[in-house]
Amino acid sequence: MAIGDRGSYSKGKARRKQILEAALTIIAIDGFNQTTLSKISKAVGITDVGVLHYFDSMDDLMVQALKQRDANDMVSAASSFPDFASRVKQLISHPEQSIKQVMEIVKRNSRTPGLVELYAHMSVKASDPTSPAHRYFKQRGKIERLLVGHAARKVMEKEKMQTDLTPEEMARVMQALLDGLQIQWLLDRDVDMADIAGKAINLMWNQARHSSESEDPNGDTNGEQDGEQDDDEGTDEDPLPSYEDLLDFE
Numbered sequence: 001m002a003i004g005d006r007g008s009y010s011k012g013k014a015r016r017k018q019i020l021e022a023a024l025t026i027i028a029i030d031g032f033n034q035t036t037l038s039k040i041s042k043a044v045g046i047t048d049v050g051v052l053h054y055f056d057s058m059d060d061l062m063v064q065a066l067k068q069r070d071a072n073d074m075v076s077a078a079s080s081f082p083d084f085a086s087r088v089k090q091l092i093s094h095p096e097q098s099i100k101q102v103m104e105i106v107k108r109n110s111r112t113p114g115l116v117e118l119y120a121h122m123s124v125k126a127s128d129p130t131s132p133a134h135r136y137f138k139q140r141g142k143i144e145r146l147l148v149g150h151a152a153r154k155v156m157e158k159e160k161m162q163t164d165l166t167p168e169e170m171a172r173v174m175q176a177l178l179d180g181l182q183i184q185w186l187l188d189r190d191v192d193m194a195d196i197a198g199k200a201i202n203l204m205w206n207q208a209r210h211s212s213e214s215e216d217p218n219g220d221t222n223g224e225q226d227g228e229q230d231d232d233e234g235t236d237e238d239p240l241p242s243y244e245d246l247l248d249f250e
Contacts, residue, residue: 016054019044020068023061024115032117037061060132062122067136069115073105099201106178106194113189116182123179145171155205163207174201 022043027035037058041051055061109116126137148171156167165173177200178193185191 012054015044016064017068019051019054019061020065023065024069024072027065027114027118028112029114031114032121035114056132059122059125062118063132063136066119066122070140099198102178103194103198106181106197109182110185110193113186116186120183120186141175144175147171148174170204173204177201 019040023035023040026039026043030039037048037051040061041048044051051061052058055064122133123137125131126133128134145168149167152167152170155161156163163170178197181191181193181197185193
């Protein structure tokens, strides 16, 4: 790539990000249904055609806006790959912190209903394999379940829990819970998403603990299993996604 091409590519990426940030701001303030292409183009000072030059369609723009929101969340969590990787491992090793982090995100979402509307609207479109939302939601869901599944596995191993649900299934239940609560909240803003989600997750963990105690009332729930390996070493689990996997923004 020539120097001039690199400069043009860099400017294109900067303009693209400017458009996405403008879209996120308008959606957060005006709401998803009141967000139009003309508002976005006016905010960045170019024509409607100029905006769509950077995206395949309005739906593609909306999906890329969701990706930009995800990227912003991760950048705020850590400014570099090593810091982010360490943060992920820390959260997985201390699941209570993971739950607290999730509750903070749920609370934040309740302050930006327009972005919740965007997520809900595009999640419906994701059922169509030809929609630009399909790949985004499929990949995002897989990564969410992988991270939550790892955290659930750590809790179950540490406390020797016995449950009919696998860690991966528990992750899917939690994902369905949070996505469903967002729909309920859009219908009734009096719904306290964070409170209900926290209670439901605690109920699920407590039920798993109770089942374990019933099956082995004399079991040692504090010690580690003989020969237990260090975190994420020598296991058959799927590897944790990398920083690039999570962003996957190109």
